[in-house]
Amino acid sequence: MRIEARILLLLGLFFGIMCAVYWPTSNEDGGSVMMFGAMLLGFLPGGYYYYWSRRMKPRPEDRDATQEEGSGFVGAFPSTSIFPFLLGMGAWFVVLAIVFGIWLLIPGFALVLWAFIGGTHESRRGGQR
Amino acid sequence: MTDLLDPPVVVHGDDHGHDEHHGPTGLVKWLTSTDHKVIGLSYTITSVVMLVIGGALAEVIRAQLISPNNHLVSLAQYNELFTMHGSIMIYLFAGPFAFGALANFVVPLQIGAPDMAFPRLNALSYWLYLSGSITMLLGVFTAGGAANFGWVGYAPLSNAVNTPGAGADLWIGGLLLTGFSAIFTGVNLTATIFYLRAPGMTLFRMPIFTWNMLVVAILILLAFPVLTAGLIMLYADRHFGTHIFTVSGGGVPVLWQNIFWFWGHPEVYILALPFFGMVSDIIPVFSRKPMFGYKGMVFATLTIAALSLGVWAHHMFTTGTVLLPFFSIMSLLIAVPTGIKIFNWIGTMWGGTVIYSTAMLMSIGFVITFLIGGLTGIYLASPPLDFFTHDTYFVVAHFHSVVVALVMGGMAGLYYWGPKITGYMLNERLGRWQFWWLFIGTQLFTFPMYLLGLKGMPRRIAVYLHDPSWANLNMWASIGAFMIGVSTIIFVINCVYSWKRVPAGDNPWDANSLEWFTTSPPPHHNFYRLPKIRSERPVWDYNHPEARALHHGEDHEEIHDMAKHV
Numbered sequence: 001m002r003i004e005a006r007i008l009l010l011l012g013l014f015f016g017i018m019c020a021v022y023w024p025t026s027n028e029d030g031g032s033v034m035m036f037g038a039m040l041l042g043f044l045p046g047g048y049y050y051y052w053s054r055r056m057k058p059r060p061e062d063r064d065a066t067q068e069e070g071s072g073f074v075g076a077f078p079s080t081s082i083f084p085f086l087l088g089m090g091a092w093f094v095v096l097a098i099v100f101g102i103w104l105l106i107p108g109f110a111l112v113l114w115a116f117i118g119g120t121h122e123s124r125r126g127g128q129r
Numbered sequence: 130m131t132d133l134l135d136p137p138v139v140v141h142g143d144d145h146g147h148d149e150h151h152g153p154t155g156l157v158k159w160l161t162s163t164d165h166k167v168i169g170l171s172y173t174i175t176s177v178v179m180l181v182i183g184g185a186l187a188e189v190i191r192a193q194l195i196s197p198n199n200h201l202v203s204l205a206q207y208n209e210l211f212t213m214h215g216s217i218m219i220y221l222f223a224g225p226f227a228f229g230a231l232a233n234f235v236v237p238l239q240i241g242a243p244d245m246a247f248p249r250l251n252a253l254s255y256w257l258y259l260s261g262s263i264t265m266l267l268g269v270f271t272a273g274g275a276a277n278f279g280w281v282g283y284a285p286l287s288n289a290v291n292t293p294g295a296g297a298d299l300w301i302g303g304l305l306l307t308g309f310s311a312i313f314t315g316v317n318l319t320a321t322i323f324y325l326r327a328p329g330m331t332l333f334r335m336p337i338f339t340w341n342m343l344v345v346a347i348l349i350l351l352a353f354p355v356l357t358a359g360l361i362m363l364y365a366d367r368h369f370g371t372h373i374f375t376v377s378g379g380g381v382p383v384l385w386q387n388i389f390w391f392w393g394h395p396e397v398y399i400l401a402l403p404f405f406g407m408v409s410d411i412i413p414v415f416s417r418k419p420m421f422g423y424k425g426m427v428f429a430t431l432t433i434a435a436l437s438l439g440v441w442a443h444h445m446f447t448t449g450t451v452l453l454p455f456f457s458i459m460s461l462l463i464a465v466p467t468g469i470k471i472f473n474w475i476g477t478m479w480g481g482t483v484i485y486s487t488a489m490l491m492s493i494g495f496v497i498t499f500l501i502g503g504l505t506g507i508y509l510a511s512p513p514l515d516f517f518t519h520d521t522y523f524v525v526a527h528f529h530s531v532v533v534a535l536v537m538g539g540m541a542g543l544y545y546w547g548p549k550i551t552g553y554m555l556n557e558r559l560g561r562w563q564f565w566w567l568f569i570g571t572q573l574f575t576f577p578m579y580l581l582g583l584k585g586m587p588r589r590i591a592v593y594l595h596d597p598s599w600a601n602l603n604m605w606a607s608i609g610a611f612m613i614g615v616s617t618i619i620f621v622i623n624c625v626y627s628w629k630r631v632p633a634g635d636n637p638w639d640a641n642s643l644e645w646f647t648t649s650p651p652p653h654h655n656f657y658r659l660p661k662i663r664s665e666r667p668v669w670d671y672n673h674p675e676a677r678a679l680h681h682g683e684d685h686e687e688i689h690d691m692a693k694h695v
Contacts, residue, residue: 028451028452030391031391034391063329066329067659067661077243078249079163081161088255091257092260095305099302
């Protein structure tokens, strides 16, 4: 966890320096803003990982562990689910609506809503078996 | 040997603790599966189809340019052709093939994970990618034709006045969908690599491919939201009366270029780094040596990623609005970590027992072709040279050297991991034929274009005047492009020919990383057991316990025996 934190913090630091060099010299705001955003994307998750890496023991994947130490519950991995497909098709209809007619928003949002509700229920049940 | 293997540990996350998985089959399986292997295969098939479509458009372009004053296609059709060729190859083939297809399949296997961290998000990524691809291609069937402003969509050419019609809107819509697909894949890969590694798989024991995919995932998260935001602004300019990119309302057209390339240059590395990773995994296996300079390779990747976000405006030197020294220095600096990588690949092969399988040939072809593309990139990073060659065929040749090298890297990946994905070997003889057609075709295709660029031939022109030297060079470039087309046909023939012919077994290449420890294709949730992980080559350590006690370079006999079998 500590190395993950360092990578992100170093990236953030790099973009911070770049932003500090670029902004005053370039007379161009768009790039400076984007550099600033890149710096935040390094610092925010990097800071989060750093915070936790100081408060937890190294995980089995961070040290010379045997496979038994990692056994147990890894997480719920749903085997099958129709809802990603429905959500994707809903998003597609919403995009197509901007070209082929606004009526496509109706099936689009209906599918998105269905997928959100169905997907949330599925998560509550712990995934389809 | 037994002390190397811990007792079998079931790494299944749910209660599928038995050998077989009884899920849906047929169409329902493809629509509902959240298994990273099934999704990876869907991605692979879709992106290879996109490669074939984009390649077919390229052949039409080269057929048009084969002779002066040629009129195979109209000028308007030509604009659509090069726009769709570029868009399909960059947005719909190269990226999704790398981080959707092979990474999706290989990364969880390489780190010993049962699946991606967010399987349903992974499935959503694929459906957004597929629907985005179809959306962009639908432009061909609209009355005004497909988008025709180049794959970069520069403002003000891409606004509603200069490019009316649904084709451009479908292009924007398709990019929004595939952009979100990429962002979700980036989230998924980062979470998978940070949280689902097997015990003992520290970051610095991960295969280089997985390392590169981690860096690519972070780059996606940095770059793609910028493109998405830019596309929404472009759409607002076209339809909602905003003037973000139009001068008449007080907007700044160059802002689009800044936004686009702030995504676009990291995108170059988002495309390239996965293929660097594939080659970095393949070369040690077929050189029978560990990676030369493993940590240097990782740091070079990180350095490339960081620098790649500070070089975007080297595409805009001639606009006169950018800070030339800053972007020139940053662009030249990227040559250093890239040089380290090429040095390390050569160092890995140096003194090794190199086995010239198709995957290895493709990897070597990748290194050579990428080196040519990279070196010409250094010329272009220098503003005086860039002013001279900007918007000529020199630039076209430069990035085609790079991206066709990536195609070679991708083919190396398919020949290397194909047996793991399908369970069957691809034919090596056809593979070698494919390699030589592709490699010779590529050089024949790009080299005349470099010369054409230096002679001043501008890019994106459909007809050129009769000039003997231009005509000759264009003819050779077209012949090279047709040879690349032949190589793709050989690949398709090979896929059909090799289908269910020679079973691969678990570890056909005697390879290093964890994906070769499971069956081909892997079972549901990937592993029945895992070896002890104490180096970046856990499977090699397990299969060759004697090799650990040897010094480097000893025991050549056994290695040569192995070489004969491949």
